Amino acid sequence: EVEVVESGGGLVQPGGSLRLSCAASGFTFSVYEMNWVRQAPGKGLEWVSYISRSGVTIFYADSVKGRFTVSRDNTKKLLYLQMNSLRAEDTSVYYCARELSPESGLDVWGQGTTVTVSS
Amino acid sequence: SYELTQPPSVSVSPGQTASITCSGDKLGDKYVCWYQQKPGQSPVVVIFQDTKRPSGIPERFSGSNSGNTATLTISGTQAMDEADYYCQAWDSRSYVFGTGTKVTVL
Numbered sequence: 530e531v532e533v534v535e536s537g538g539g540l541v542q543p544g545g546s547l548r549l550s551c552a553a554s555g556f557t558f559s560v561y562e563m564n565w566v567r568q569a570p571g572k573g574l575e576w577v578s579y580i581s582r583s584g585v586t587i588f589y590a591d592s593v594k595g596r597f598t599v600s601r602d603n604t605k606k607l608l609y610l611q612m613n614s615l616r617a618e619d620t621s622v623y624y625c626a627r628e629l630s631p632e633s634g635l636d637v638w639g640q641g642t643t644v645t646v647s648s
Numbered sequence: 649s650y651e652l653t654q655p656p657s658v659s660v661s662p663g664q665t666a667s668i669t670c671s672g673d674k675l676g677d678k679y680v681c682w683y684q685q686k687p688g689q690s691p692v693v694v695i696f697q698d699t700k701r702p703s704g705i706p707e708r709f710s711g712s713n714s715g716n717t718a719t720l721t722i723s724g725t726q727a728m729d730e731a732d733y734y735c736q737a738w739d740s741r742s743y744v745f746g747t748g749t750k751v752t753v754l
C-alpha cells in the first residue's frame with residue numbers, strides 16, 4: 530500500500546524547535562518530489578515547503594523561510610522538516626504529501642502530525 | 649504573492665448540482681487541482697490538471713478552468729460529498745491553496 534506517515538509533532542514553547550519526520554512506503558520514494566502542508570485549527574490548507582527528488586531544489590513559503598528546513602534521505606525513504614524559532618502561529622496539523630507534478634498536484638497525503646506552540 | 653479566492657460556503661440539495669468557484673489572476677494560464685477534505689481526515693485530490701479525475705473519484709466530479717476562474721462541479725450531489733473543498737495551483741516557486749469552500753448538502 531502506498532502511504533506516508535508523519536511523526537514528531539508535540540507541544541513546544543515559543544522559540545523552541547521540533548523536527549518532523551515522514552516515512553514513505555509502498556512506492557519508490559526517490560522518484561517523487563515531496564511537500565509539507567499545514568492546517569491551523571479550523572483554518573484552511575497552507576503550503577509550507579517543497580523538495581525535489583534529489584533534494585537539490587527546495588522552496589519555502591514566506592511565512593517559514595529562514596526558520597524551517599526541509600530535507601530528505603532517499604536511502605531511508607524519509608522526509609524531514611526541521612522547525613526552529615517556532616511561533617504560536619505555527620500551531621497546525623502538518624501533512625506530508627507526495628507530488629505527482631506541479632500540474633497534477635499532491636496525490637498521497639499522510640494523516641498529519643500536530644504541532645502546538647504554546648507556553 | 650498569488651492568491652486564490654473561493655466562496656466560504658455552498659449549499660446544495662441532494663441530487664442537485666453544486667458549483668464551487670476559484671478565482672485568481674490569469675488562473676486559466678495555470679493548472680488547477682481540487683481537494684476534498686472531510687472532518688478529521690486528510691485532503692484527497694478529486695480533480696487534477698483542471699479537468700482530470702484520479703481513479704476512484706466518481707464521475708459526478710468535474711472541473712473547468714478559463715480566464716480568471718476555475719470551477720469544480722458536483723453533479724447529482726450526494727450526502728457523502730459534504731466536505732471542505734480547496735482549489736490549488738502552482739505559481740512559480742510555490743503551491744497556492746484557495747481559501748476553501750464548505751459544501752453543505754441540505
